[in-house]
Amino acid sequence: MANQSTYKKFNYCDLGLIDYQSAWDLQKEIFDKRIDDKTDDTFFLLEHSHTYTLGKVAHIENLLMNDSQLKELGISVYEIDRGGDITYHGPGQIVGYPIINLKNWKEDTHEYLRSLEQVIINVCKEYGLETERKTNYTGVWIGERKIAAIGIKISRWVTMHGFAFNINTDLNFFNGIIPCGIKEKGVTSLSKELGNEISIQEVKEKLVNQFKIIFGYDDYQVIEREFYINNFEHLPLNKF
Template sequence: MREIPCWWVELPETKYQKALDLQLAVVESKNSGRLEADVILCLEHPRVFTLGRRGGRENLCVSDDFLSEKKVAVMPTDRGGNITYHGPGQLVVYPIIDIKRRRIKVVDFVSGLEQAMIRTAAHWDIPAGTDPANRGVWLGGNKLGSIGITVRRGVSFHGLALNVNTDMEPFDWINPCGLDRVRMTSFERHMGGPVPMEEACGEMARHLSVVFGISLTTLPAEQLYGKIAFKM
């Protein structure tokens, strides 16, 4: 079978809604047949709580007034999972991949995303692992990375969030992923100092390529916008 192209696209810090609009535009272009290539977006978000298909407002432990004062938005989404936090210093990756065409089962796709996070952490000798009871990546009893995806007509979107240099305080305002008494951690907290985000992004790209056997081609964001007629 002819190899399906896959573009690796790095974005600047991007508001959650804009990134979601871009994902949906890529998904629609793929499902309509106008775009063959798969696309993996790598970015950071401004501070925001997102809700999953299972809800999550019940796991928000602070008031709307408090969030307004802290300038943290709350966004409903159609991804899997419950409430989570995104913010600067967190590596967010959205793989928009035709997993049906690539013959990847959803459960294997999620496991592959976990492995990519684990291998990225291992680059800094951080011993991350999985928890059979809960999806995502863990460091001891603390959660290091989260996963929530959606699949539309065989094409995945949404993805993973890995805490690299993330401010941990907003996680104290929720029950992360709907799990009571779960604490979050980050590369920075474990190592006692920040990790270069550019290096973390590069490691993530390398490990996603290996885990899924996909060759990645770096594509400037502006070229992606042009190919799908998207206005950022």
């Protein structure tokens, strides 16, 4: 920890269901403000409409659908500035976007990735599921099935993008891609592993609590969705 005596807090917002472009624009706005120290660390949880995103090192051949198939299923496609290959976002999947300054935690990209994974590992454990990491891959796994994908961007030690955690996700949408460019492994979800639908709100509460613990925060403030959607040019700073 950079300074054990520093009181650490973050702003948390549940953005609900939001299209990818709107969330990406909001991320970039808050990312810039965090770099300039004009807002506090921020953690968004949300669901996206059906979307495939291709990271900076993605191979377009891992997108298996043509334009007419994408249009028929209502799937948007974005080439974005995170690491990693191609992944899917959609309803029933919780996406987490931490926009935090690692100078106040650890200036260590690898440790940040591992800690994001640990947040999800701990939540899965609360549901009685044992998960693992793979040596050559990021994300959280149950056997050969990925339950959560990680893809981040870090600039000047401020983070954006984050994780996608399959809860009640329709896994059929992963058939349109080679997830993360890994042909030989599959995907799964919390509900598939447990055999019943899971409360998205309950999982979000567990994720926020584990995020607070893993990253050493003392507290957080809940910011309403409408504040960011309608008024994010006046972001909260040092509200504690």
